[in-house]
Amino acid sequence: MxxxxxxxxxxxxxxxxxxxxNMSIKRNLITGMIGPSGCGKSTLLRIFNRMNDLxxxxxxxxxxxxDNDDIYAPVYxxxxxxxxxxxxxxxxxxxxxxxxxNIAYGPRVWSISDKKTLTEIVERSLAAVDLFDDLKDxxxxxxxxxxxxxxxxxxxxxxxxxxxxxLLMDExxxxxxxxxxxxxxxxxxxxxxxxxxxxVTHNMQQAARIADEVGFMLLGELVExxxxxxxxxxxxxxxxxxYISGRFG
Amino acid sequence: xxxxxxxxxxxxxxxSAILSLSLITFFIFQQGIPLIFKAGLGxxxxxxxxPTRGGxxxxxxxxxxxxxxxxALAVGIxxxxxxxxxxxxxxxxxxxxxxxxxxxxxxxxxxxxxxxIGIVILVPFIREIFGGPGFSVLAASIILGxxxxxxxxxxxxxxxxxxxxxxxxxxxxxxxxxxxxVVMVLLPAARSGIVAGIILGMGRAIGxxxxxxxxxxxxxxxxxxxxxSVRTLTSTIALELGYAAGDHRAALFACxxxxxxxxxxxxxxxxxxxxxx
Numbered sequence: 001m002x003x004x005x006x007x008x009x010x011x012x013x014x015x016x017x018x019x020x021x022n023m024s025i026k027r028n029l030i031t032g033m034i035g036p037s038g039c040g041k042s043t044l045l046r047i048f049n050r051m052n053d054l055x056x057x058x059x060x061x062x063x064x065x066x067d068n069d070d071i072y073a074p075v076y077x078x079x080x081x082x083x084x085x086x087x088x089x090x091x092x093x094x095x096x097x098x099x100x101x102n103i104a105y106g107p108r109v110w111s112i113s114d115k116k117t118l119t120e121i122v123e124r125s126l127a128a129v130d131l132f133d134d135l136k137d138x139x140x141x142x143x144x145x146x147x148x149x150x151x152x153x154x155x156x157x158x159x160x161x162x163x164x165x166x167l168l169m170d171e172x173x174x175x176x177x178x179x180x181x182x183x184x185x186x187x188x189x190x191x192x193x194x195x196x197x198x199x200v201t202h203n204m205q206q207a208a209r210i211a212d213e214v215g216f217m218l219l220g221e222l223v224e225x226x227x228x229x230x231x232x233x234x235x236x237x238x239x240x241x242x243y244i245s246g247r248f249g
Numbered sequence: 250x251x252x253x254x255x256x257x258x259x260x261x262x263x264x265s266a267i268l269s270l271s272l273i274t275f276f277i278f279q280q281g282i283p284l285i286f287k288a289g290l291g292x293x294x295x296x297x298x299x300p301t302r303g304g305x306x307x308x309x310x311x312x313x314x315x316x317x318x319x320x321a322l323a324v325g326i327x328x329x330x331x332x333x334x335x336x337x338x339x340x341x342x343x344x345x346x347x348x349x350x351x352x353x354x355x356x357x358x359x360x361x362x363x364x365x366i367g368i369v370i371l372v373p374f375i376r377e378i379f380g381g382p383g384f385s386v387l388a389a390s391i392i393l394g395x396x397x398x399x400x401x402x403x404x405x406x407x408x409x410x411x412x413x414x415x416x417x418x419x420x421x422x423x424x425x426x427x428x429x430x431v432v433m434v435l436l437p438a439a440r441s442g443i444v445a446g447i448i449l450g451m452g453r454a455i456g457x458x459x460x461x462x463x464x465x466x467x468x469x470x471x472x473x474x475x476x477x478s479v480r481t482l483t484s485t486i487a488l489e490l491g492y493a494a495g496d497h498r499a500a501l502f503a504c505x506x507x508x509x510x511x512x513x514x515x516x517x518x519x520x521x522x523x524x525x526x
């Protein structure tokens with residue numbers, strides 16, 4: 001187990017977006033979170049790196065443990081958490097800087113300024129997302145000149161450069177075409193050897209293709225959480241069955 | 250039918266703006282440029298300004314204009330940028346809603362009032378603390394720096410706000426602090442807007458007349474230090490046009506032409522930078 005939540009509730013002002021969520025996420029697996037829009041799956045994902053802290057009026061109760069440390073404890077170092085738990089967003093959000101500077105961004109934030117070390121990190125990170133051969137001669141090019149898929153890969157590389165343990169992916173393929181989606185999925189399967197991945201997706205086929213364990217959420221509630229096989233072939237809850245068989249969503 | 254009339258009317262009004270601009274341009278150049286050739290470039294860009302006795306050197310005034318402009322930027326850029334960063338990134342929406350209109354109101358204060366405040370407060374202060382006449386490059390730079398603040402602050406603020414939220418999230422998600430995010434992502438992303446704001450502020454500083462006449466001292470020489478008096482191109486035009494005739498008058502129009510060229514040049518750069526993506 002790497003992440004445990006217990007009786008987790010989240011409120012936006014009066015509105016309760018997460019209801020009593022209890023789940024355990026295992027190391028080096030891909031955990032997929034599915035459910036209709038507005039069910040709270042993205043909100044849950046943003047719990048793990050405390051991105052919800054940026055939103056005014058959010059209140060959280062319950063506990064979230066990563067390696068048995070309560071990440072919402074006042075003494076917990078938020079900046080360090082964000083290093084351990086990285087995030088890939090719905091739309092590629094490469095910075096308007098060069099390819100090199102994008103990937104060196106995280107290490108620089110963490111006070112690495114030695115040119116040689118940075119170059120090594122950049123090359124290693126690009127290689128990890130299969131971009132190095134394509135881009136090794138173009139590291140000074142603006143990152144925004146790349147295709148959407150390559151930008152999303154670059155964002156993943158940027159994340160790997162800070163050596164996280166957990167990768168949060170918030171619908172990382174929603175801005176990509178099916179071929180690019182397939183490539184990113186292959187990359188995720190490759191990355192799970194070294195990282196724990198939690199992916200939010202509105203695409204059930206995607207969850208079925210890559211996730212080891214799947215959580216189904218509805219109206220802020222974690223309805224079912226089990227191995228992908230059980231959730232998709234033999235769900236225990238009728239609401240899960242209705243959703244995966246396409247009755248709503 | 251009514252539409253047709255409205256359309257024609259609006260077209261006429263739109264073109265009248267262009268027409269007046271071209272008339273002004275034509276008039277200034279037509280009055281000023283012949284003198285430059287009559288006097289010769291060597292005379293025109295010399296130090297000797299004695300327009301009633303054949304000396305048409307505007308060099309000290311060009312230097313004066315540039316010095317107060319650079320001084321104004323030295324004051325205006327750090328304060329303006331810091332203000333914009335504070336407003337956009339470090340303040341609550343209540344503070345933003347209160348402060349931004351107040352800063353923009355600064356642009357509405359007549360320049361003679363800025364000049365008056367300069368004479369009454371700043372000039373004696375500089376005289377007492379640093380010596381010299383007080384009417385100086387320094388005094389003019391500080392007052393002009395304050396006058397261009399609203400331009401720099403509001404354009405830079407808008408540029409910072411226009412940076413997509415996803416960049417901020419991406420940066421925070423990598424463990425960056427707010428300040429790191431500002432320096433490493435937001436400023437580079439907003440750079441073109443910020444530079445455009447600075448150049449527009451620069452145009453304002455170089456074209457400002459009344460406040461500068463009141464506090465710069467207007468001495469016709471290249472200043473040796475920032476505590477010396479200077480005279481700018483705009484001051485010269487405003488001070489001398491009332492009694493100038495003949496070649497003297499033409500020389501003032503020549504000053505105007507040079508000023509016009511400088512400002513058009515700055516505006517072209519500003520537009521180029523803003524349009525660049």
